[in-house]
Amino acid sequence: MNRPIEKPGALDLPGIAAGRLAPESCALNFTDAHPPLNPLQALLEAERCYYCYNAPCIEACPTGIDIPHFIQRIAQDNVLGAAETILDANVLGGMCARVCPTENLCEGSCVRQTNESKPVEIGLLQRFATDAYFAAPSKPIFTRAAPSGRRIAVVGAGPAGLSAAHRLAALGHDVVVFEAHSKPGGLNEYGLARYKTPDGFAQREIEWLLSIGGIEIQCGKQLGRDITLSGLVEQYDAVFLGMGLAGVNSLGIAEQQLVGLQAAVDFIAELRQAKDLSAVPVGRRVVVIGGGMTAVDAAVQAKKLGAREVTMVYRRGAEAMSASAYEQQWAQINGVTIRHWAAPREILGSDGFVTGAVFAVTRDENGKLVETGETFTLEADMVLKAIGQSFVAEPLDLSLALEKGRIATDPSGQTSHQKIWAGGDCRAGGLDLTVEAVEHGKQAAIAIDAALRA
């Protein structure tokens, strides 16, 4: 492939500008971060699996996919059987195969780590099986149980809501999903890094998920604005809340209204929705504050859009970052500079535009984070905040018990209200991962079904 012609000087344009890279360059940068396995590679990789008994990888998968079984089925040239195993446990197994931090989950506990530091590539194999199935779905995997006559409302069409809706539909219930956005998918559609989910996979997956029937999605319906929780409780037999986290944590310092000071999730959402990536504006020098997955994704995607310098600043050391070591490396090989032990002190601006940020150097003193007194300034024309999101309870007109600001539930997902379940990021005490949201939705559906049939 010929090197695309870049606009001369576009990389060096000061401020925030679109088109720093030619459209072809952008497109190239945002192709699959981890290309799929071809059939030969998949077969070989599948053969590496020891078919462990009571396999630790299954235990490490929040949705409990029977990994040795699905891998064995790939090895036996039975991708339909493999897809059945995967999707039955995790209806968004296709997306999870792309976005799960497998190094911390299944692959992290694969027994082949021990001697070889090279686990079976479970994620890529899962993708192989699900891709192959979606490409040629030889027969439907799910059928619905006999109609129960029950109707259940789901709020939020993110992974938690979709998973709950699907399982409920499978169990014979009718489901209506209310989604504030104009498209379903939640962070699958608006949040996950574009290079993990290229080619419109999120919507294709949802289309397949809905093919089970019995699920009606109403987009543009926001709880607290268009509908009320008390209303849902009245009209439906049960309610599942999968609203995610609508709030963005603030830096805890003065945040003036400046062009270029933005929440990382908003930057990513714009990028995910852009038809032409080269039309997405990005700073010449970008500073991302935070140390999680969102920070890494924002930083790397800024770099891939053509930002000249991207710096992630995190207030503690590498081991404390919630982004895994693998993700930190991913940021670094993509040209992102990571600075540890520094906390934001002041956002600098002039004429309404961001010009930089001042950071206080920190250190750990007996477990407490303290500032050393030293400071440094990073020049920037874009500062992205990625220090976490928070649950916004305002839309709830019924009071539900909260725990650390999120909805408190029992292990099945049932809230303090008997008819209301919750799951995904809005539920207290979770991992904030797509795969866990799917599991929450599935478990809540099973619990709702049991409650309704009791």
Added chain:
Amino acid sequence: MADLSSNFLGIKSPNPFWLASAPPTDKEYNVVRAFEAGWGGVVWKTLGEDPHVVNVSGPRYATLMGPDRRVQGLNNIELITDRSLAINLEEIARVKRNWPDRAVVVSLMVPCQEESWKRILPMVEDTGADGIELNFGCPHGMSERGMGAAVGQVPEYIEMVTRWCKQYSKMPVIVKLTPNITDIRFPARAAKAGGADAVSLINTINSIMGVDLDTMIMSPSTGGKGSHGGYCGPAVKPIALNMVAEIARDPQTAGLPISGIGGISTWRDAAEYIALGCGTVQVCTAAMVYGFRIVEDMISGLSNFMDQKGYASIADFQGSAVPTVSDWRYLNLKHIDKAVINQDLCIQCGRCHVACEDTSHQAITAFKDGQRHYEVKEEECVGCNLCVSICPVPSCITMKSLKPGEVDTRTGETVTGEYQNWTTHPNNPMREVTA
């Protein structure tokens, strides 16, 4: 450096690696390339009477493959040489003349009539070839015409034809045996009775590779029909080793020189055949998969192995393992082995547990204090070696033998160090009662 040279029936070769009679030895071109690569000898592709046979022009081969497409077994339906006798003889003479230090043995298969053998033997002798190998093994095609395995399956025919060969030629006679028979000792004894100087084995095993499940046609097939072929390659080695050992330890054939064939791909395979009594080894599949250069690795490995073990020549370890091959009834029933898992090496895959739990003696734990943990329960272990055989980590599970004085916690019996086998065991109704 170890001396790899071999003297088999007076046929000298710089190493014991010969190419078996098969496509690798089909013609001068191949054989010269093989000698250039370092092969010690060849058994020329089986000659027959004119007019020469014709092969199918469809698939002759099919393989059984391991995960990484490593060939484990090869199936073929090729016949004997499909070139005229004259051309073969001319090439054999030339090759032998140009490569005097290499073994050139000629494989033969003609109808079971004295005349046929009487006619071909002097022609072969005239080439200067070192010896002949009688192909009584080809299991497909030729056997339908009363030759190959059809002869090898009838000891009387083997003896008869061998005798003709000894009678009408001065060349050493090697009889190549078919494994498609219930007891290999009978054909070997017949060969010896007929005056054979040696036997070679095994030829290929009757086989069908599979079925194409889309067309429902057996494979490989030629125009919609197939016939069974002959199976060889690594998968057949254990079968061949047993047959070699049976002949080596049969009092009636003990000492009869053996050329070992079947699945030899590495120096280790070759060394095992030699340890079970073979004087040379023959290779076909490995050459067909990797080309002639594989012999260099076999020579290097065998030579380094012999140096490490202090074997100066092949004879130093030839047959060393034969006395260890016995009959089941003589195995020591008082000997007790127990499996031991090295916890530092165990990666906790759980395979040993489920294998023992589902199919052996429920002697391996799955948990200890709520944690995955695999440990042998000695009081249940019968020492069957299944866990050792399926553990993915080398040397992680080993067998330890209980010493005299130790108690077998499974039976409660103390190990005495005595030897007792089935022939005298109290549970044996036919036991030999000693005084």
